[in-house]
Amino acid sequence: MSESPSPSLHEASPEASTSPLDNIVIVLSGTQHPGNIGSAARAMMTMGLMQLRLVNPHRFPHEQATAMASGAQSVLDSAQLFESLEAAVADCAFVVGSSSRRRYLGDEPLSPAETASVLLETAGAAESAAPVALVFGCERTGLTAEELDRCHRLTTIPSNPVYPSLNLAAAVQLLCWELRRAAIAPPKISLKEDPGYMNGRFGPPTAEQMEQFYEHLERVLLGTGFLDPRNPRLLTRRLRQLFNRARPDTNELNILRGILKSVERPKKRTPRVKPGPAAGPEAGG
Known part of the structure; x- marks a missing residue:
């Protein structure tokens, strides 16, 4: 057999x-x-x-x-x-x-x-x-x-x-x-680690998405003058390490991208006016 x-x-x-x-x-x-x-x-x-x-x-x-x-x-x-x-x-x-x-x-x-x-x-x-x-x-x-x-x-x-x-x-x-x-x-x-929670909004971004964020960040920092284009290497590496250590989720990364967009194209918003105290009878004398 x-x-x-x-x-x-x-x-x-x-x-x-x-x-x-x-x-x-x-x-x-x-x-x-x-x-x-x-x-x-x-x-x-x-x-x-x-x-x-x-x-x-x-x-x-x-x-x-x-x-x-x-x-x-x-x-x-x-x-x-x-x-x-x-x-x-x-x-x-x-x-x-x-x-x-x-x-x-x-x-x-x-x-x-x-x-x-x-x-x-x-x-x-x-x-x-x-x-x-x-x-x-x-x-x-x-x-x-x-x-x-x-x-x-x-x-x-x-x-x-x-x-x-x-x-x-x-x-x-x-x-x-x-x-x-x-x-x-x-x-x-x-x-938060459950891929089904909130349709995956809190899942980790891909390396490609992070690279797009780094490119966006560098573009904004160059535009504001914070980043010196003649010597950007050390700063950009330190920023990479900072965000790699923080490990933002997809939702947080979208918030960061939104902040960068607001720097590129600022919007004028009317401050919310808090209502004052209700008017009462005047104190007499």
């Missing part, structure tokens, strides 16, 4: 049903070695993450990627290719970049556990709308300064400071494990 074929990893995975993990994408930017793409795909699939996006890989598709995927071919087959990180995360509500590079602007990097928590929280709130992204740079140089600016927050794996070198696929595996570990914990759901 012949045995029936065993199910594939994807078929056997509990993530076949709806899960916040389904709304998380892994982005690899400028990957140099195709084997690392395959190994990353394998690391993803073992933790239940299936969405891979590739930004300008040096060689893909490639037989080394297929070989190193070791059964996770479905992740490679469905991988999406992009020409820039901006395009790859344009539809994402929250973006975390993985980097070992020390930065002197912005917040302290998130720990892997904190990264998993915030990504799953946002993915759960946006599961009917926008995905969230975890981004990794190329093996040799990591994410560029411009790519880091596209991330809402950064995360760092606390490796040995004497020898911090970590293989790309190993970094993907560690952070994907943190995501899975957090995903199987009891969920924390608030009313």
Whole structure:
């Protein structure tokens, strides 16, 4: 009697049903070695993450990627290719970049556990709308300064400071494990995070919507003279970090855009006059 074929990893995975993990994408930017793409795909699939996006890989598709995927071919087959990180995360509500590079602007990097928590929280709130992204740079140089600016927050794996070198696929595996570990914990759901509450008005905006806001903000600041066009870089980066830290929801972002529009095209409004006290009999004498 012949045995029936065993199910594939994807078929056997509990993530076949709806899960916040389904709304998380892994982005690899400028990957140099195709084997690392395959190994990353394998690391993803073992933790239940299936969405891979590739930004300008040096060689893909490639037989080394297929070989190193070791059964996770479905992740490679469905991988999406992009020409820039901006395009790859344009539809994402929250973006975390993985980097070992020390930065002197912005917040302290998130720990892997904190990264998993915030990504799953946002993915759960946006599961009917926008995905969230975890981004990794190329093996040799990591994410560029411009790519880091596209991330809402950064995360760092606390490796040995004497020898911090970590293989790309190993970094993907560690952070994907943190995501899975957090995903199987009891969920924390608030009313505001419910995608059905108030027709999603309080959901997180996409990265594209945030970029439109930053462009609008810069245009207004240039118009008022607050921003010096000869040296705008430091101010605009600090403003990005401020709003990335604040994480305004869609409703709040619309309010901010409305404020900017009112600066561009001020409206004259008649002040509301408060009624005075009712007239009474005069005091006689």
